[in-house]
Structure formats: C-alpha cells, structure tokens
Amino acid sequence: MKNSILITGANGGIGASLVKSFREEGYVVIGTDLTSKKVECDFFIQQDISLLINNETMSDDFFSKINDVADKHPLKGVINNAAIQILGDIKTLDINDMQTTFNINVLAPFMIVKKLYDKLVMNEGVVVNIGSIHTKCTKSGFLAYATSKHALKGLTQSLAVELGSKIRVNIIQPAATKTEMLIEGFDGNNNGLEELNKFHPIGRIALPSEIANVAVFLVSDKASFMTGATINVDGGIGVRLHDPE
Numbered sequence: 300m301k302n303s304i305l306i307t308g309a310n311g312g313i314g315a316s317l318v319k320s321f322r323e324e325g326y327v328v329i330g331t332d333l334t335s336k337k338v339e340c341d342f343f344i345q346q347d348i349s350l351l352i353n354n355e356t357m358s359d360d361f362f363s364k365i366n367d368v369a370d371k372h373p374l375k376g377v378i379n380n381a382a383i384q385i386l387g388d389i390k391t392l393d394i395n396d397m398q399t400t401f402n403i404n405v406l407a408p409f410m411i412v413k414k415l416y417d418k419l420v421m422n423e424g425v426v427v428n429i430g431s432i433h434t435k436c437t438k439s440g441f442l443a444y445a446t447s448k449h450a451l452k453g454l455t456q457s458l459a460v461e462l463g464s465k466i467r468v469n470i471i472q473p474a475a476t477k478t479e480m481l482i483e484g485f486d487g488n489n490n491g492l493e494e495l496n497k498f499h500p501i502g503r504i505a506l507p508s509e510i511a512n513v514a515v516f517l518v519s520d521k522a523s524f525m526t527g528a529t530i531n532v533d534g535g536i537g538v539r540l541h542d543p544e
Contacts, residue, residue: 300373301325301327301372302372302373302374302375302376302422303326303328303341303368303373303375304326304328304329304375304377304378304518305331305365305374305376305377305378305411305415306318306321306328306329306331306340306378306380307331307332307348307378307381307407307408307411308331308332308381308382308429309328309330309332309338309340309380310330310333310334310336310338311380311381311478312478312480312481313380313429313473313476313478313507313510313511314332314338314380314381315338316506316508316510316511317378317380317510317514318330318338318339319338319339319511320508320511320512320514320515321378321511321514321515321518322339322341324515324519326375327341327342327372328340328342329341329342329343329344329365330342330344331343331344331345331346331348331381332346332381333346333347333348341368342364342368344361344364344365346361348381348402348403348407349383349399349402349403349407351410352406352407352410358410362414365415366415369418373418373421373422374415374418374419374421375424375425375518376419376424376425376426376427376518377411377412377424377425377426378426378427378518379407379408379411379412379426379427379429379451380429381403381407382403382404382429382431382444382447383399383400383403383404383444384441384444385399385400385443385444386441386443386444387443388440392442392443396443397446400443400444400446400447401450404444404447404448404450404451405450405451405454408426408428408451408454409454412426412458412466412468419465419466420465420466423465423466424467425466425467425468425469425517425518426455426458426466426469427469427470427471427514427517428451428452428454428468428471429470429471430448430451430452430470430473430529431444431445431448431472431473432472432474432475432531432536432537433445433448434449434452434472435472435531435537436536448472452470452472452529455470455527455529456527459526459527462526467522467523468526468527469522469525469527469528469529470528470530471510471513471517471530472530472531472532472533472537473510473532473533474499474505474532474533474534474536474537475495475499475504475505475536476505476506476507477504477505477506477507478507481504498536498539499534499536500534500539501534501535502534503534504534505532505533505534509532510532513530513532
C-alpha cells in the first residue's frame with residue numbers, strides 16, 4: 300500500500316517540484332491550491348486555505364476529502380508550502396494585510412497539523428514547513444512576510460517539542476528560487492537577475508527541485524532523528540556579509 304502526502308501550494312514553482320519529486324518516490328500526492336489543477340498529482344483539492352480558519356463547513360469538507368484518501372493510503376507527511384507575500388511598509392500595510400498573511404502562512408499550517416494529527420500519528424508522520432531566508436535576513440517591504448515566516452519557524456520548533464516522537468516537524472528555509480514568478484519579476488532586467496545570482500556565494504539561485512529534494516529527505520527514514528531542525532537551503536547567502544569592498 301502506498302503512503303500519501305499532502306502538499307499545499309501545489310501549483311507554484313516549488314509546489315510543482317514537490318509534487319513531482321514525491322510522486323517519483325512512490326507517494327500518492329494530495330495537492331491543494333487556490334487555483335485550479337495545473338500539476339500531475341493523484342488527488343487535487345482546489346481550496347483557499349485562508350478560509351479554513353473561520354469557515355467550519357468549508358474546513359470540514361476539505362479535511363473530509365483528505366481523510367478519504369488517507370483511509371486508503373496512510374498519510375505519511377504534510378508539506379506546508381502555500382504562502383502569500385504582501386509587500387509594503389509600516390505606512391502602507393494594514394491589519395487586513397497582516398491577518399491574511401498570518402492566516403495563510405501560519406494559522407493554516409497549524410490547523411492542518413491539528414486536524415490531521417491522528418492520521419499522522421498512526422503512520423509516524425512528518426511535517427515539513429517551507430519557510431524563508433527572511434527569518435535570517437530580510438529587506439524593506441517584507442515586513443508582513445518576514446514576520447509570518449518567523450512565526451512559522453516558531454510553530455515548527457514548538458510542535459517538534461510538543462509532538463516528540465509522534466510526529467517529526469522540520470522547516471526548510473530557501474533563498475531566491477528559480478520559479479516562474481521570480482523570473483517574470485526580472486522580465487527585461489537580465490542584469491538584475493545576474494546580480495541576484497552573484498549575491499549567492501554558490502554563484503546562482505536555487506532550482507525548485509533542490510528544495511523538493513530536501514523535503515523528500517526530511518520525510519524519509521534517513522532523517523529519522525531530525526525534528527525541530529531548520530534547514531537553510533540558501534546557497535550561502537544567509538552567512539554572507541555585504542560590506543563595501
């Protein structure tokens with residue numbers, strides 16, 4: 300019997316690579332995203348996960364669909380990958396921006412683990428949260444995003460302590476990753492993209508598959524003694540000092 304895995308934000312650049320990598324490893328993938336299905340997962344649920352927080356009927360329906368799959372394919376893991384990035388500073392961000400950011404980036408992962416707790420415990424499950432380099436070093440305009448990713452890291456560590464041997468919980472912190480969205484952001488600015496590559500000591504930004512490969516490892520038994528860990532997949536930029544030459 301194949302194990303299943305839930306991947307949120309499945310349609311995104313990293314999400315699509317997560318789906319592909321876990322399917323190649325033999326998992327039955329349950330994908331979910333705000334937009335309609337774009338990836339080749341085994342089961343797909345179109346859902347705005349921010350609405351799960353306050354809509355009990357919608358939440359019950361969402362988790363019922365996941366449990367239906369998990370009854371046939373034991374749930375081995377949850378990859379909390381979905382995220383929103385609302386840019387702005389203290390003057391432009393409002394409380395709704397912060398609440399939406401926290402609903403998607405922090406509260407939805409909390410609720411998913413809470414609702415699927417029993418299924419995960421039954422199968423010695425694993426939770427992998429996709430964090431961000433912005434918990435180590437950030438820049439202007441990322442106030443809401445960086446704050447929420449700090450909270451997600453705190454959630455990861457607290458869950459690891461609380462859940463102990465029942466469910467392992469770790470977080471991956473990627474730096475800039477070569478997704479379609481990032482590349483579109485540099486449309487017509489090849490020099491800027493090249494500069495971004497050079498900022499990373501390794502000489503380039505990450506490929507989505509490189510993030511997915513770490514997630515596959517963390518779910519596997521090869522990482523059986525890892526919980527509460529923060530894995531920086533950042534090409535060395537998180538340890539680089541940018542002093543003037």
